[in-house]
Amino acid sequence: MTIDRLVGGIFLLIASFAFWHAYTLVVPFAADPVGPRVFPMIVAAMLGIGGLGIALRPAEVELEFGQWMRVLAVLAACIVYPFLLVPLGFVAATALLILVCGLAFEARPVPALISAVATSVVFFVVLDKLLDLPLPVGPLGF
Amino acid sequence: MEALSLLFSGFEVAFTPLNLAVAFAGVALGTAIGALPGIGPINAVALLLPLCFALKFPPETALILLAGIYYGSGYGGRISSILLNIPGDPGLVMTTLDGHPLAKQGRGSAALAISGIGSFVGGTTAVILMTFLAVPLARFALSFGPADYVALMALAFALLAAMGGYSAAKTLAALSLGLLFAMVGIDGGSGVERFTFNSIELTGGIDFSSLTMGLFAISEVLILVEGISGGTVTRYAAGARLKFGEVLFCLPAMLRSTLIGFLFGILPGTGAAVSSAVAYTAEKRLSDRDGTFGKGDMRGLAAPETADNAAQTASMIPMLALGIPGSGTTAIMLGAFLMYSITPGPLLFTQRPEVAWGLIASMYIGNIMLLILNLPLVGVFARLLLVPPWILYPGILGLSFAGVYAVSNSAFELLVTVFFGVVGYLLRKVGVPTIPILLAFVLARLLEDNLRRALTLSDGDVSILFQSPISIVLWLLAALAVVLPLLLSRFRSRLVESAEHV
Numbered sequence: 001m002t003i004d005r006l007v008g009g010i011f012l013l014i015a016s017f018a019f020w021h022a023y024t025l026v027v028p029f030a031a032d033p034v035g036p037r038v039f040p041m042i043v044a045a046m047l048g049i050g051g052l053g054i055a056l057r058p059a060e061v062e063l064e065f066g067q068w069m070r071v072l073a074v075l076a077a078c079i080v081y082p083f084l085l086v087p088l089g090f091v092a093a094t095a096l097l098i099l100v101c102g103l104a105f106e107a108r109p110v111p112a113l114i115s116a117v118a119t120s121v122v123f124f125v126v127l128d129k130l131l132d133l134p135l136p137v138g139p140l141g142f
Numbered sequence: 143m144e145a146l147s148l149l150f151s152g153f154e155v156a157f158t159p160l161n162l163a164v165a166f167a168g169v170a171l172g173t174a175i176g177a178l179p180g181i182g183p184i185n186a187v188a189l190l191l192p193l194c195f196a197l198k199f200p201p202e203t204a205l206i207l208l209a210g211i212y213y214g215s216g217y218g219g220r221i222s223s224i225l226l227n228i229p230g231d232p233g234l235v236m237t238t239l240d241g242h243p244l245a246k247q248g249r250g251s252a253a254l255a256i257s258g259i260g261s262f263v264g265g266t267t268a269v270i271l272m273t274f275l276a277v278p279l280a281r282f283a284l285s286f287g288p289a290d291y292v293a294l295m296a297l298a299f300a301l302l303a304a305m306g307g308y309s310a311a312k313t314l315a316a317l318s319l320g321l322l323f324a325m326v327g328i329d330g331g332s333g334v335e336r337f338t339f340n341s342i343e344l345t346g347g348i349d350f351s352s353l354t355m356g357l358f359a360i361s362e363v364l365i366l367v368e369g370i371s372g373g374t375v376t377r378y379a380a381g382a383r384l385k386f387g388e389v390l391f392c393l394p395a396m397l398r399s400t401l402i403g404f405l406f407g408i409l410p411g412t413g414a415a416v417s418s419a420v421a422y423t424a425e426k427r428l429s430d431r432d433g434t435f436g437k438g439d440m441r442g443l444a445a446p447e448t449a450d451n452a453a454q455t456a457s458m459i460p461m462l463a464l465g466i467p468g469s470g471t472t473a474i475m476l477g478a479f480l481m482y483s484i485t486p487g488p489l490l491f492t493q494r495p496e497v498a499w500g501l502i503a504s505m506y507i508g509n510i511m512l513l514i515l516n517l518p519l520v521g522v523f524a525r526l527l528l529v530p531p532w533i534l535y536p537g538i539l540g541l542s543f544a545g546v547y548a549v550s551n552s553a554f555e556l557l558v559t560v561f562f563g564v565v566g567y568l569l570r571k572v573g574v575p576t577i578p579i580l581l582a583f584v585l586a587r588l589l590e591d592n593l594r595r596a597l598t599l600s601d602g603d604v605s606i607l608f609q610s611p612i613s614i615v616l617w618l619l620a621a622l623a624v625v626l627p628l629l630l631s632r633f634r635s636r637l638v639e640s641a642e643h644v
Contacts, residue, residue, distance in 0.1 A: 007572045010156050018322055018337070025334055028303075033602040034594045036329035036336060040322070048316035053311025061573045066368040071567075073369050078360065078563065081543060082556035090547075094540045101536035104367050115533045123544050131175075132189055133548035 008055025014046035089138020094120035152499025159199035168210020176218025182217035201482040224427030233414025245517040252384040264448035269457035280463035291592035293616035320582025354561025401448030407456030421449030
């Protein structure tokens, strides 16, 4: 069994869910003869056909796992980041994110810390000060 | 040759010191903004419009500045597409296909140079076409009915499916996923919530920048940190400069793509994303004899880049000549006209010639400025890849998040971005293409709206989709795009067979 059978199966599952979701939508009044249900149902059918095609004629796909611990570390940092951004402020939260990711990319700790702080300060100045796109400020005012 | 004398008077407007300075500031700023992933020209244009007003710029000066940012961003966006495999704009997705392989082979600066030249050819040729054909072409674009748009989308998707490199089933699945992602949120026609799972944040739909940054930036960093495709980035080699012969080699591709980009760019809404996809696939069909497309073919890079810039320029035509904006950025520029109480439309060219022709003339100058500004810098930009990975990739991650947050002002959007990062990572691991997802996402709204509009006109009768001459031609082309590659491959294998029998 190749991974393609699993991928096709997952697409089929998503397709049937999407079809069911669109089918059970409650439309209070009909603005146009088509309504909001038809298009998602067509697209779900397309996804189903695609999924079926993948599952029935699977290609040989080699699934490799490299340094998956590092992937998880970066992913964890990315998931935590949105929750820290507003309380800590942009500079501190982003420096933390960049530090963790820098370490995952095999940086030595001290240079990683310096680059993390420098990079996030530069981003803050460019986006918030120069481009006037507001970024969250923490308790220290940056 | 009335147009020429009008253009000449336009140059008199564009060559005043203030307008020259403003054009330069616009294209330089546009390049810089375009280079930042996730932050498009629309933010810069929206930001600078009140400034123009506060500085009491005359209307033509304000428009020269805004237009400069708009087409300058096309030059900037290619940097991250080519060097980092992260497209910042829907029109730049196809640029990554051959641009990034070139950068990996150590030819980053050559790739940047050819795309800069392509952008120049596309932009300038489009301005020339615009000078002579603006009003009649805008009329033609207006004759596109809803059914024609549906057929146009079908053609775009058919071309994408025939793009090759991936199995048709996987491309179809990816297209459908993109369409589904675009449906999340409140349906405009009926007010019904679709795929929101009772989440208030999702009712507004998924933001384009969250999807792009997730599918491309985050997933790219995850793939790189895993380290399987180890040493992906070849060191920038100084000897691999762009040769003059290569430019000549790409020139036919550029001219063909300019025409494609221009024609699709005029149609409101479709713009750069469709035109660069069509230009790439058309060029691949036409000239990919050795199967080099997708592995770092110069023509595969020049074609979408040229089409993208031609389309960007062409998308100003309906705005100037009819007062109908074709994209978000041109919509803001339309707002600029209205702030100066100028009504764009056919009369603009006769009543306020200094505005219309001054703007068109400044676009000739701006494109030359961009080429002069960009070509000497390609070596500097390409050195971006010399930055050690542990500084570069975490930095990209931080900048992507910052961009998404700055545009959306919501931490929830960051979680959406991470979700798409994981989706993109998994899809790439199992060999499902991510580019169709993005293109389908961009076009979904236009497809569904026009489908429903067409069927409302016909009261549910599906045959309306195949009635107008334009739509019939487009459907035939779409069918051809799907069938032709199948026939060709069968024909080729038969040729091989008969050769073996002899």
